[in-house]
Amino acid sequence: MKPKPIKRHLVLQPLSREHHQGLLLSWKIRTGFTKKIAYSRIKAYTDWFYKTYLIPHFTEEETHIFPILGEDNDLVKKAITQHRRLKRLFNTEKDIEKSLAIIEEELEQHIRFEERILFNEIQKVATEQQLQTIAAHQNEKEYIENSSDMFWK
Template sequence: MKRNENIVPISREHHATLLFCWKLRKGVKAEVQPERMNRYINWFWKHHLEHHFQSEEQLLFLDVEDEMVNRGLNEHRLIIAKINEINVRTEEKSYPLYLELADLIDDHTRFEERQLFPYLENKLSVEELQKIGEILHGEEHNALEDYDDEFWAKEQIQK
């Protein structure tokens, strides 16, 4: 989907979030040890998702009275709550939570790309979008992943 050049850095990160969901699903299917998956979830949160959410909330999700923006904010809260729930649950209850997290993030990412971002591109002025773009292009927004335990890879799967 064609994206306004000013919000492309955030949009590009969505590929990484969808890949994250795929990796969680692969890990569940292979019954990878929950401790390995928990480490990855927390690593991904700290190295990608946390900054991604902050950027969206500080630059794009400013009109909290707007129904579409409010949905985006609420979905961020649900995702954070699910990550917190995963961190306090026992391992035998983890797999369903991983799948719930993957579904939440997958659905949220697709909502942003298909509905919220096009909506905001039309709602925000050219000047507002340019100001957002200056900030985003001045920050580091990459989807590169250098995680050391590729549990989702066939040769790395160990129960």
């Protein structure tokens, strides 16, 4: 049985769209491995994605979304720990193959956790004022693919 689609609050939908791009990044890494693409090419792409999309995404979540539940909330602590770990993995220059393999798995798991658990909890408890504050700080930019080396095609 297929799980029912999650009804995401309008204010959180831009972050969910960004999550979709993160899931695609995991898929691109997997595809690159399958096609035996040079790790340096995959790393160059993941570096671009990290700097262009993930850093601002993590900042927005940590600044405007997670405070709704509070820093002592176990779900928030878990998400922040995962952010920290992913940041270290993206910034590593040693054993690139291993780091990319871990990013591919952990990024997908992290996004699934936020979408299925954390965001649902935030949606349940957020006040209208908190949602309006999120909306006021949102700066969703259209996703523009880095087409300089589309190794997954």
